[in-house]
Amino acid sequence: MSGISYKSKGSILNPLKNLAFLGRGSVTEPLEPREASANYRGFHVNDWELCIGCSTCQKVCDNAAITMVKIPGLPEDPVKGVRNERPAIDYGRCCWCGLCVDICPTGSLALSREYVHTCREDELDSYFVLPDPNGIHGHYFPKGWDKSVDADLVDLERQPMTEMESGERIGSFAEIVAGYSDQQAIIEASRCVQCGMCHDSCPTHMHAPEYIRAIWEGNLDEAVRQIYRTNPFSHICGRVCTRRCETACSIGRRGDPVAIRWLKRYAMDSVSDERVREIAAEGKVDYLTGRKVAVIGAGPAGLTAAFDLVKKGHEVTVYEALEKAGGMTRYGIPEYRLPYDRLDADVAVITSLGVGIRYNTRVGRDVTMQQLQQEYDAVLIALGLQMGRSTRIPGSDHENVRRSVELLRMITEGEKFDIPDSAVVIGGGNVAMDIARSLARLQRQAYGEVRVTVVALEDFDHFLADPEEVKEAREEGVEILDSRGPKGCVIDGQGELQGLKTLGVLSIFDEKGRFAPSYDESDEQFHPGHMVIEAIGQMTDTALLGDKLTEQLEWNRGRLRVDEEGHTSVSWLWAAGDMVTGPDVVHAVADGHRVAASIDSTLAD
Amino acid sequence: MSWQELLLELTLMPLLAFVIGLAMVLMMRRIAAQIQRRVGPPLLQPIYDIVKLYSKQTQISHGFIHELGIMMAVGGYIAAEALLPVPGMDGLADKGGLITLIYFLMVPTLGMALGVGQCANPNGSIGISRALTAMLAYDIPFVIVVFGVAFHYQTTNLAEIAAIQQAHGVSGWGMMEMPLLALAALFALQGMMGKQPFEVYIAPAEIATGPMVEMSGKFMGGLFVMQSFQYYTAGVLYTILFLGGGENWLTFLPKIFAVVAIPMTIAMLFPRFRTEDLVRLMWKWPVMAGLLGLAFVMN
Amino acid sequence: MRPENYQAVNHPPSNEYELNFGPNHPGIEGNYAFKVKLNGDRVLEARADGGYLHRGFEKLMEGRLWIQNIALVPRICVPDPVPMEVCYALAIEELCGLEVPERAQWIRVMQLEMSRVAAHLFAFGGHAATTGMYTPMFWGIADRDLILDRFEELTGGRVYHIYNIPGGVRRDLPEGYLGRLSGLLDYLESRLPDYDNLFFTNQVFVRRARDVGTMTQAQALKWGVTGPNLRATGLALDVRRDDPYLVYGRLEFDVPTEAGGDALARNLVRRSELQQSIHILRQVIDRLPEIDGPIRCPIPNPLAWNVPAGEAYTRVESSKGELAYYVVSTGGGKPYRVHVRGPSSMHAVQVLERLAVGSRLEDIAQIMFSLDACPPEVDR
């Protein structure tokens, strides 16, 4: 192989050597379109089973070629993070770059090896295509450019959260989770593809995509502003939210969901409390309506409603039976998960807007409902679930068989009680974990070792508590047993509680789906413990309403019946929070907003 | 020969020429395809092209002279066909002869010049000036060749020339008796057919096909028809002068196709010369070969 | 019948006349135009007229995310898109301080050279066609198509690969890819003698191309000529050698030159470069299997990717010459300014205008194709 000299004088007959080609065949391909290569970028195909309609493809498309189309009949479930929308592609814009495929969080979108499409001028509508698995002409073509490990543009791994080691954290009630550093937060925020699934699934529809983007942009004020659009309990929700958003997160389809809760926490922690108060006060009307609203219960629902109403210019007074605000978030959640100063900060934001809270004022005792009715234009009861349910198993009336709510409140208030050297917790929810881990800490402080057993009805595949809670509880020395139903408490001759007997669970629900656990009588176990804690649920103490009011109100299986807006059957009374929606902070917040809107519109009339 | 017979021949000869010419066009395109390693057009492609061109609805004319020019271009060849004897038909060969033929062969180029001049497209004008120069260039060796052949056979009657050669068998072919003139004629043939390296007046990349630039529809169709006549004429003329004409169609057809295949093949292997290179080349080697051949013939 | 109000163009009473050369003209590469003033067929003056392919790339890029632009850049030079992708990616990598994994660097070199071979095959063909010889064009484009097949296999696209993204490349090689590439190189080499016979040593072509569009070394430097066109004046200057990027510093290759400075010399330089590219590709084929590792370093979510503020000037040797990207970031999610310095912006405008003067009408097309000017690069 050599070059050709510039001065070369080849024979004039050289070209004639190529006459040989007269006798050679052609290299022409047949007229049929060849099959394209294995990763060809042809027309789109979309697996509708996998696709969740998150519209990430639409966002990355550089040519604005993707339109989201709603398709009735497809499953739609905001909680699971599924929308009944599918992308439609405009082939008058598409450039087949495949970025949509590379970024698709579910991996449903792919490019096929089909590449021939022609049409006449009046058939141009065929350029607007709703890709399905069958290709644009309904003929199957193999996939071409498809999701691969190399090609994935989505970062599937979340930023690790720094936590205290189990040995360290068990020693105190100090907060376990350290929170993100600036760097981590920005990286974690950058993982978000802004699909808005979290917004849809959130009970109070927090503007998570917006505040995550603001965090990514480094504009934390804006992030707080976005958070306060829907949630005045942001410090709390940044720590202990049940985060349905993360379940719905489209990144979570194949990887770790974006740490939305931690990002919220990061934003709230990074902005000074004074600045938060300023931001929260934005949008408050500068006049008073002259209307007065009483709120009973300074929990998330009540305070949220108070926050909304006071911003609308109403005068709001909150009656709280205990000495501090926060309700179950304060008295039900241990400090290692939710430090009280953060809770105080949230409450301080609300009070700074002009909400008055009367502490240690129990309605029914210190003030009656009738008084409230006369004094105020509207009354909201947001009592929460402050009474623990009992299993009513034999021996459960023993004094050392305690309810978790009660015990947690005592721990919070610093009330002294005998810390048992061993304890059994009945229940598999987060409350059970809370009490178990709180007890573990107390035991550690008192005795230097942990002897707590948790028995849960559910098996680990259907566990109610967060996996992290379970994991951390285990790390802290809590023994957790699944599929065990309580049979009875064992009390010895001296009347001392010795432990709990449990049976193996066969099934929890009957065939009609009602709660009716059946046990395997042969599988009996004994769990020693000098205290048994029931953490199987809570209920509301509605005694404060008084008999007359209780009769006026409509009830539904022991719960107050309210309409969609939280309005009870009595015109001046609304109800909200856990007592209506069940135990969850963010639901309570959502409920508070809803009721506040209802009260506001009623008062405006 | 009765006038009816003559009339029949005069009708048949151009018709045959046209059909054979179309086949030659196809052959050219197939040769090109073969060398370029591809399949090439289907069998009836030249007909499709011509029918299509005549069926065009828009027929842009640039005036009477323009149309006349095209008619001259086609007519010149049609007239020439009558002078080219084919097996079984002599047409006017014995009456017209070689000299008339040369004249007729110039008519198309002149006709084109006339027609293209009306288009006022500078590319066309440049093209036609190049075409005329090229004609001047290849006509010199061509005239020498014709003169030499006529001198050699002592006649300008093509039918006679063919007959003389056929009488002596292959060794009596002009090619054998006057190899230098045959060679010179090959060059002239290449130029006459306007094939690379003498394609200077079409030159798409330079002057956008020159004379044809403003032609469309039936005018373009006319040029396509002219092209098939041109190939036929060139092939038959060379065959008669140097390859013994046609004893019968079976030998005649291979000969004329072989003759035109040569320039067509060469054309695929060479680029085009510039005009002055073309003239220089034409007036150098073919003319020298022709003159030398002439000298041999004269001796 | 004259349906058209056709009017003859009135020329001024002189020997000079003006001719529009393009945009719709087979002697024009792409969509581009010249206005030439001629006396006879001698060019007195030539004036390039571009903008037919103007899309406002630089403006468009300011309006799109960093990652979205990877689909846009290859379109700036259609026949040779890979250098565009690589150059843009290099600029962002420089701004972000991304370390491209070695394997990706080798794969990039492989693509760059494949693209060069393809572009040169295309360029020969075009050059041959301007001189009336169509066979090399048919051959060249058919052989180029085989390279496109390999590109398709690798990148999923025949012409626009959109394969290089900041941080690396998008896919790893398919199974057995290098073997097939090697087979293709063997085939291309076996074809070279045919090309030589038909084209490079064709004396008619040599006569046509010699002394056409000649420029001296001094002129070439003064006019900002780069790439094969500069090397055709005898200067062995090559960005790959002088300002090494990727792994070119570790590859062994010559920088071929010719002394003539005319269309023929440029053509021969391209032929030698084709050989050199094949040589480089063989080295890549030898080395690549040994280099394991990722093909891309992690990059942020493209929807939320702020490139740190700063500016970068990256240069790549494309098949036409020095290709450079100047990228300015203000730390946002989109580029603040991207300037594309295509080699053809020199070759197709000033150089061509100057070389055309004094040449002949029939050589304009040849000069343009021998410069391998790429109009979309000029228009952007």
Next chain:
Amino acid sequence: MDKNLNVWLDNLLQEIEGIKFRRKSTRRVRIDVAMDALPTLLELLQGRASYVHLSAITCVDWPDDGEFELVYHVWSYETQSLVSAHTRIPRDPGVYLSIYDLYEPAAFFERDIHEMFGVFFEGSPDMEKFILTEWDGPPPMRKEFDSEAFVNQQFEWQPYHPDWLKELEEEGGGVTTRPEDIRW
């Protein structure tokens, strides 16, 4: 090679006042220079330091500062390094000196910048339009020109309404998010 570079740069620094220079890598040098000193700098770079190749001239629009930044990228084949000379000129009137007499390739870049940004270069051989001959709007590369807004106002889009969409709309579905709704 680097050593030489340093030597001449030192010399250079002594001769021109008010330039700021920063080596970004072995082959990339950034120089910030006042607008009146730039031609001198380039003359020195070309005449004394072998920077003979003008790779490009880039214009960057900084409307907030009211300035255009002109960046002259010059390459030296000898020292194999690139100097990017940055200078800023006021956005209004946007007139600057041509360096055509130093670097001929400047003609193209200056013409391009004139078209795209409206910066006039005095002494440039040709400031006529080249690419945007059919364009009579503002210089499009200026930041205040919003191409997308212009396009939406000037052009209409293909109105698609395929059968499948009609069917979906009958069933209560249909388009929810158009691409233009989510532009950012």
Next chain:
Amino acid sequence: MKDIKKIEIIQRPPPPEPARRTNPLARVFDELVRFCQSRSMFMLHYCTGCGAIELPPAMTSRFDMERLGIQPMVTPRQADILLVTGYVSVKTLKRIILTYEQMPSPKYVIGICSCTVNGGMYWQSYATAKVLKDYIPVDVYIAGCMPRPEAVISGLRALMEDIRTGRGDAWKKYYQNYDFYLGNQQRLFGEKWQTPTDVIAEAHHYGMMTDQTLGEHTDLLEQNEVPLDALRTRLKARTE
């Protein structure tokens, strides 16, 4: 050529049958002419956009369009099909319209790539026209960015089929709806826009005048009509 028949051309719903002449001989003649028209298409050699890069492969050995009777032609006068390969900048669109009007009918336009449909990649660009069919009627669109040569050939075969069955008559629309096309052109190029071809006269000549042919835009055209000059050139003496 056997394979042409064998391969099923992309299935599309049959549009209404075009009107036919009643005389059987004339019908046979029409069929023949249409067949020849479909089998001989001269393609204008004009690379309007980046999709043109796939035309050389389609023309040359690997995919050989000449199999279908398609060959490139240099001037619009000789061309039957105009391939608009991708985006058309406004500047190019002017030339495309000039070219289109110069082509002899029947003439066909093929819009290749995304850009001719809805702006494609360059939908944000101030310099490109977005919807080609607003400016000239289009016969066949070929999807892709850019379409492979096989797709181009498939599109051409679809056009062949249309021509053979007499449906490829988009060119008539240009005369029938000239006002619409002219209006869009004027909107883009300004009110003074005119071309050397007198389309209205041609429409008269072909008997294709409809009430859509003339309208406000053609009135504007007539108002602003100026005799054509020699093409303006911008040459000027250059001092070296």
